[in-house]
Structures are given as C-alpha cells and as structure tokens.
Amino acid sequence: MPFKKSKVKSRQSLVKKLTRLNQFVLSGAMVLSFLLIASVLWLMARERQAAAAELAGTQLANNIGAILVFNDVAAAEREINLLASQRDISQLVVWNQQGDDFVRASHLTTAASATAKVVYQPTTTLQRSYERLQIRLYIPVLVHDKFEGVIFYQESLHKLLRWFLQGLAVLSVVMTAVFLLASRLLIRIQKHALHPLVELADVAEQVALQRDYGLRAKLYADDEIGRLTLRFNELLKRTQIWQSELNAKLSQEQQQGEVLNYQ
Secondary structure (H helix, E strand, O other): OHHHHHHHHHHHHHHHHHHHHHHHHHHHHHHHHHHHHHHHHHHHHHHHHHHHHHHHHHHHHHHHHHHHHHOOHHHHHHHHHHHHHHOOEEEEEEEEOOOOEEEEOOOOOHHHHHHHHHOOOOOOOOEEEEEOOEEEEEEEEEEOOEEEEEEEEEEEOHHHHHHHHHHHHHHHHHHHHHHHHHHHHHHHHHHHHHHHHHHHHHHHHHHHHHOOOOOOOOOOOOOHHHHHHHHHHHHHHHHHHHHHHHHHHHHHHHHHHHHHHHO
C-alpha cells in the first residue's frame, strides 16, 4: 500500500511539475512580449504625435513671422488661439527678439506664461524634449533667415495616454485568451508526449508488486523514451530467464534432496 501511494504521488508530481514549469515559461514569455510591444507602441505613438506637433508649430512659425515684424498682436492671437483650439496644447507662448512675451494663447494662465519665460532660449534650430507627459518644442521664427523670435510650444500627451491604455486593455484581454488556449493545448500535448513514460512507470509498478517478469512495456517510438523502453524490456527478459533458470535449479536441488532423504 505505501508503494501505491508513492506511485500516485510521483506521477502527479511529474505531470504537474512539468505543467507548472511550461506555464511559467509561457506566461513569462507572453508578459515580456506584452511589455516590449507596449513600450514600442508607446514610443511610436509619442513620436508620431511629436512629429505632428512639430509640423503644426513650424506652420505657426511660418504664419507668424510677418506678424512679428509688423508687431500685429491681434493677428498673432488669432493664429495661436486657432492652433490651441485644434490641439491639446498646455503652453503656447511667442517671444520676440529680446525674449519678451509677444503673445500667448488666451486659455493659458499668467502662471503658465511665467513658467515658460523661465525656460526661454533664443534658438535658431527647432528643439524637442519630453517632460513626463509633455512634449516641449522651441521653434525659431525666421524671416528671410533673420531671427525674429521663438515659439514655446508644449503639448500634452494625456489624451494619447488614455487612448494607449485602452488599446493595452484590449491587447491584454486578447493575450490572456491566447494564454489560456495555449495552456490547454500545451497540457494535452504534454499528456500525449508523456503517455509512453507514464505507461512504462505503470509496467515497472506492476512488476515490482506482482513479481511478474513476463510483462513488457509497449514501444511507441524510436526516441529516448523508446530506447529506455527497449532496454527495460530486455532487462525484464533477462530477469525472467534468470528467474526461470533459478527456479529450475532450485526444483532440481529439491528433488535431489528428497531422493537423498528417501535413501
């Protein structure tokens, strides 16, 4: 009885251990793939929005160049307010050559303008940077290659992040479904692959309990388990022959002993 208990425990531990190990590797691979895909998608989405912001800011710089030259504040306000209504802009300030505020978007507070003023830099090349969920652009305003001012353009990525998280939620549901399906398929394939080994263990169990060396394990394929089965059957065959010879010898000795006793 203790041997039977050991048999069941051993079989369950083998199958379950391999199942848990395979599922762990599969889940780890899928989580890593999910994180890599999410990172790449986020970087691509952020880069795409930054490129669109650069295009919008460059267009604004082209439109506002002559306005800066003629100091037309009203026209500049119309231009930047139009752009601010089309995009998710958190700061939009135009500085003149001296670094003074020429105009800013009407929806920005004075504090926002003051914050922008602190980071003013007279650049003649477009500069881009990221600060948390913000895209920061310094766009020079040039008229016939003459520096007239700088546009400080800061666009929020919060809407993009919300869209991205919704997409990740859908992707996570799909990958979870794929993981569950793959796990079920993996368990079936694993049981089928381990069946010859489990059957070999059953034969060894019966031989150990019944002392019947005439039993043989079925050979399924010419692989590692198949070669193990073949050698196991050869061992049983030799043991059976050895046992038969031993029984015959013992029977002969018993007969000789009875003859001696009779004499």
